[in-house]
Amino acid sequence: MPILIRNIAVPRSLIANPDRFGGKADGDLQRGDLLVMDDRVIGFTQSPPEGVQVINGAGRILLPPLVEPHLHLDKAFSLPRLGAVGGDLMAAIAAQEADKAQWTDDDLRHRSNRALAELQAAGVSYARSHVDWGMGDDPHATPRAWNVLAEVAQDWAGRVTLSLSCLPEIDAFAEPATAARIAAEVRRVGGVLGAWCLGHRDRRPGFAAAFNLAARHGLALDFHVDEGQEAGLDGLALITAQALRTGFQGPILCGHAVSLMNQTGPALDRLLADMARAGLSLCALPTTNLYLQSRQGGTPDRRGITRLAEAAAAGVTTCLGTDNVQDAFFPLGRHDPMLTLAQAIPVLHLDPPFGRHLTLIATDAARALGLAPAWVDNSPAHRLVLAEAQDLASLLSGPATRRPLLA
Ligand SMILES: [Zn+2]
DSSP states (O other): OOEEEEEEEEEGGGOSOHHHHOOEEETTEEEEEEEEETTEEEEEOSSOOTTOEEEEOTTOEEEOOEEEEEEOTTTTTOGGGTOSOOSSHHHHHHHHHHHGGGOOHHHHHHHHHHHHHHHHHTTEEEEEEEEEOSOSSOTTSOOHHHHHHHHHHHHHTTTSEEEEEEEOBGGGGGSHHHHHHHHHHHHHTTOBEEEEESSOTTHHHHHHHHHHHHHHHTOOEEEEEOOSOSTTOOHHHHHHHHHHHHTOOOOEEEEEOGGGGGOOHHHHHHHHHHHHHHTEEEEEOHHHHHHHSOOSSSSOOSOOOOOHHHHHHTTOEEEEOOBOOSSSSOSOOOSOHHHHHHHHHHHHTOOSOGGGGGGGGTHHHHHHTTOOOOOGGGSBGGGOEEESOSSHHHHHHSOOOEEETTO
16 A cells, blocks of 8 residues: 655655655755655655555654664674773774683674664664684684674674675785685675785785785775874775776775875875775774874874865765774764764764765765665665654754654
């Protein structure tokens, strides 16, 4: 039976065809009575068909399924047992490494299920988690967390799609046997080939091998790159050059790139133009970067964040990720892209009207992961989310009160 949801608002930035969609403009929202037929959103209508079932939308906001491009479910919610943690990135890595002795199957399952429940409540349909790879006793063995999270992903299929990206140091790909083993595990679970690079010695052969394996096996790439403010970090430039040299068709997502803050003027313009030409996407991770960067003692006087606005202006696909939640890298948080966007607003000067920034956690985040963007008008109605808010400032300021449209 057709359904008419009276008095509902949709952010215009999340409608593929705003002209055809109808409704009345109210700032960056379109308001009206929304017609849904056979699980398809038809658009706003003033002449609903006979026999339609009517629901009162009460002015609430309708959203497409959100996309979370960057998480660490192996680490999430480990904070309560970490004791007094704090410090920079390397201190966080060391504290989390010590905690890995506690990562039993049950522990990993319990913590990641909690995270996925938060994602579902936030209206997320697709999330990517990185999984630490290659520390501990046997640096080459498949991590326990990888296997557990692959099972958890299957448990959640149909509710939240969980994609896994391996996270070894880039040097690991410079060893052919290790690289082949990792790529085989990634293929086994339909995952993504990832690595982190922070001035590693073997980063050049490492990137070359990663691109080679990704091309050969049809894998997406996802790098933690240049997560530091020191001068001379060149990971992002090397990835860009490798992508241009090989013509790799992507997707290639680069997270962090805090060191872009060191670049200005023509050199920055050139790099960003090359990134756009190479089809790279850039993910900013405001909470973790603000928390771990700029720790020179005392109050930080520099923002640890990448140049998202400049990248977007240069034509690079940009998005926001939640990254760490209640672990050694960031001691607070919730797995909710809307909260991440709210936190990014003061950090990145994302000014009102806010509708235009929603793409960072929806359609553009999907593009960055190589997915088709889910607009309100091409998503199945049962995946749409109703938010308890009358305007976007209230939505971004409030708690995560969202539920499926057709619950
Ligand atoms: Zn990360």
